[in-house]
Amino acid sequence: MKRYILERVAYSLLVMWAVATLVFFMMRAIPGDPVRAMVGFEADPQTVAQIRHNLGLDQPFLVQYVRWLLSLIRLDLGNSIWNQQKVTTLLLEALPRTLSLATIAFSVAVILGIPAGIVSAVRRYSLSDHIFTVAAFLGLSMPDFWLGILLIILFATKLQWLPAFGYEPISAGIWPWLSHLILPALTAGTAFSAILARMTRSALLEVLREDYVRTARAKGLKEQIVILKHALRNALIPVITVMGIAFALLLAGSVIAENVFAIKGVGRLLIESILNRDFPVVQGAILVIATIFVFMNLFVDILYALINPKIRYVE
Amino acid sequence: MGTPRAFEFEESLEGLAGPRPWAPSRRTWSAVARRLLRDRRALLGLAILGIVATGAIFAPWVAPYDPAAQGQEMLLPPSLKHPLGTDDLGRDLLSRIIFGSRVSLFVGITTVLLAATFGVSLGLIAGFYGRWVDMLVMRYIDLQWAFPNFIIAVGLVAIFGTGLVNVIVAITLAFLDDFARITRGMVLAIREEEYVSAARAVGASDRRILLRHILPNTLSPVIVQGTVSISYAILGEAALSFLGLGVKPTTPTWGLILNDARPFFTTAWWLGVFPGLAIMLVVLAINFVGDGLRDLMDVKEYQEARR
Numbered sequence: 001m002k003r004y005i006l007e008r009v010a011y012s013l014l015v016m017w018a019v020a021t022l023v024f025f026m027m028r029a030i031p032g033d034p035v036r037a038m039v040g041f042e043a044d045p046q047t048v049a050q051i052r053h054n055l056g057l058d059q060p061f062l063v064q065y066v067r068w069l070l071s072l073i074r075l076d077l078g079n080s081i082w083n084q085q086k087v088t089t090l091l092l093e094a095l096p097r098t099l100s101l102a103t104i105a106f107s108v109a110v111i112l113g114i115p116a117g118i119v120s121a122v123r124r125y126s127l128s129d130h131i132f133t134v135a136a137f138l139g140l141s142m143p144d145f146w147l148g149i150l151l152i153i154l155f156a157t158k159l160q161w162l163p164a165f166g167y168e169p170i171s172a173g174i175w176p177w178l179s180h181l182i183l184p185a186l187t188a189g190t191a192f193s194a195i196l197a198r199m200t201r202s203a204l205l206e207v208l209r210e211d212y213v214r215t216a217r218a219k220g221l222k223e224q225i226v227i228l229k230h231a232l233r234n235a236l237i238p239v240i241t242v243m244g245i246a247f248a249l250l251l252a253g254s255v256i257a258e259n260v261f262a263i264k265g266v267g268r269l270l271i272e273s274i275l276n277r278d279f280p281v282v283q284g285a286i287l288v289i290a291t292i293f294v295f296m297n298l299f300v301d302i303l304y305a306l307i308n309p310k311i312r313y314v315e
Numbered sequence: 316m317g318t319p320r321a322f323e324f325e326e327s328l329e330g331l332a333g334p335r336p337w338a339p340s341r342r343t344w345s346a347v348a349r350r351l352l353r354d355r356r357a358l359l360g361l362a363i364l365g366i367v368a369t370g371a372i373f374a375p376w377v378a379p380y381d382p383a384a385q386g387q388e389m390l391l392p393p394s395l396k397h398p399l400g401t402d403d404l405g406r407d408l409l410s411r412i413i414f415g416s417r418v419s420l421f422v423g424i425t426t427v428l429l430a431a432t433f434g435v436s437l438g439l440i441a442g443f444y445g446r447w448v449d450m451l452v453m454r455y456i457d458l459q460w461a462f463p464n465f466i467i468a469v470g471l472v473a474i475f476g477t478g479l480v481n482v483i484v485a486i487t488l489a490f491l492d493d494f495a496r497i498t499r500g501m502v503l504a505i506r507e508e509e510y511v512s513a514a515r516a517v518g519a520s521d522r523r524i525l526l527r528h529i530l531p532n533t534l535s536p537v538i539v540q541g542t543v544s545i546s547y548a549i550l551g552e553a554a555l556s557f558l559g560l561g562v563k564p565t566t567p568t569w570g571l572i573l574n575d576a577r578p579f580f581t582t583a584w585w586l587g588v589f590p591g592l593a594i595m596l597v598v599l600a601i602n603f604v605g606d607g608l609r610d611l612m613d614v615k616e617y618q619e620a621r622r
Binding site for chain 1 (some may be wrong): 353362458461462463465466472473474546550553554557558559560564573580581584587588590591594595598599602
């Protein structure tokens with residue numbers, strides 16, 4: 001187990017290095033002159049030379065690469081071209097918002113998805129199974145940003161129950177914080193919860209056919225206990241594998257939700273800086289998002305090993 | 316990795332077991348088509364897609380108004396004259412959605428065709444030649460696999476810039492790994508089949524073995540993935556356009572119409588509702604067809620059909 005975890009950690013660090021390298025090449029693969037692309041063609045040559053120097057673009061390639069890696073280790077990502085602020089400062093401001101949103105979205109998805117999947121499996125082909133199936137299909141076919149728009153129209157404009165835009169830090173109180181996140185979380189989490197529901201349903205159906213479930217029933221255990229203690233626990237193993245993949249979906253959804261609901265998180269920072277051609281911030285935002293993915297995948301891998309003894313004991 | 320291969324998750328558990336041991340001949344294709352038409356959901360999907368595609372092709376004749384024509388009747392709710400209402404510049408929303416389908420469908424289909432062509436080639440080469448070629452391709456696939464397609468597409472647009480061609484390139488590259496991964500897996504299994512050894516024994520060239528014996532046998536999962544991918548490519552284009560990272564603002568696309576309508580969602584609900592409904596309808600229709608195809612191409616089902 002220890003070896004397995006060490007291997008996964010080493011692999012994750014390798015992926016991070018590969019991503020950092022890719023981002024480095026990306027900056028240099030921009031067609032034309034990246035500095036010109038950033039400041040426009042009207043900027044005077046002196047400014048251009050200054051920015052080029054600040055970004056280290058006047059150095060030899062290999063020197064640039066080593067410097068880039070070293071600056072990453074020091075967590076120094078340079079300054080925004082747009083407003084001169086440190087990129088790390090901008091990212092540190094944005095990160096809590098994104099993480100809050102992703103956490104709530106994840107919780108919403110699990111709370112909606114897994115029970116729906118259980119009900120669908122236990123009452124297979126019942127009315128509720130059909131309703132959940134249709135809902136899951138719709139949830140997966142709906143563009144997430146459009147779902148956000150519908151939620152704004154319904155809950156913010158018509159009913160005026162929840163705010164349509166912005167973010168309140170948790171220090172402002174639980175409700176102001178949460179109320180600003182409910183609609184964005186639904187936007188980011190619906191597709192994920194649809195996948196969870198379908199996955200739970202099929203995994204549970206599979207497990208309910210197993211001998212040990214029959215044995216548990218034969219022992220006279222209550223159906224509730226058979227399902228929750230015997231079947232569900234095993235059914236959740238494949239569900240957790242999918243979680244890694246689906247969590248990616250959730251974060252991509254957060255990028256969208258932040259933009260629909262004007263939450264200044266990492267996703268919004270990314271899109272804004274792309275539109276402003278503020279490349280140092282683009283780099284930083286991509287790296288942060290990549291880091292979240294890599295460590296999320298690592299976490300899921302380890303969790304999977306902890307839950308599934310078949311993996312734990314293969315050494 | 317990829318984004319939402321959601322619909323095939325259930326199958327993916329058992330479906331990875333092995334190749335489907337059949338090569339599609341002309342006869343089997345018509346059998347697939349006939350059976351697909353018997354699947355009610357797939358039929359509904361095909362019907363919706365047929366209507367939308369007809370609308371897209373014949374847009375200038377089908378659309379009641381010029382999609383760019385501005386008028387005095389601004390922000391009108393749906394009425395008989397303007398079935399889906401008008402936007403802030405007095406343009407007819409229905410006409411804009413009909414014209415918008417052109418770009419959305421074009422991007423969806425083109426990107427998946429390109430991604431499938433390059434991805435399948437990559438997978439074929441990696442699986443067939445193995446060794447360092449395979450290792451190199453697999454490292455690349457693994458790396459991309461760790462991130463959702465949409466984020467990759469956003470990152471690529473950040474480099475290439477916006478515009479139709481760049482969006483197509485970005486989405487193509489973002490979806491490529493899905494096809495490479497599936498094909499490679501299939502090739503690894505098929506490579507060991509007896510008919511491949513037989514072909515080799517009679518002196519067939521690598522090229523002939525790859526194209527005549529291996530490629531046709533990898534196609535059914537590729538087709539299923541392709542169908543699903545079209546819906547995600549359409550969603551991806553819409554999301555990019557909605558974020559302002561898509562095609563140029565002069566071209567109406569579904570995502571762009573929604574982006575333009577942003578300031579008016581609270582006052583003119585129809586601008587927020589109908590373009591998204593169009594996207595959802597098409598994606599739903601594609602998923603219906605994709606599900607139908609998946610069921611049909613399942614090996615057990617197929618063998619029954621062949622008997």
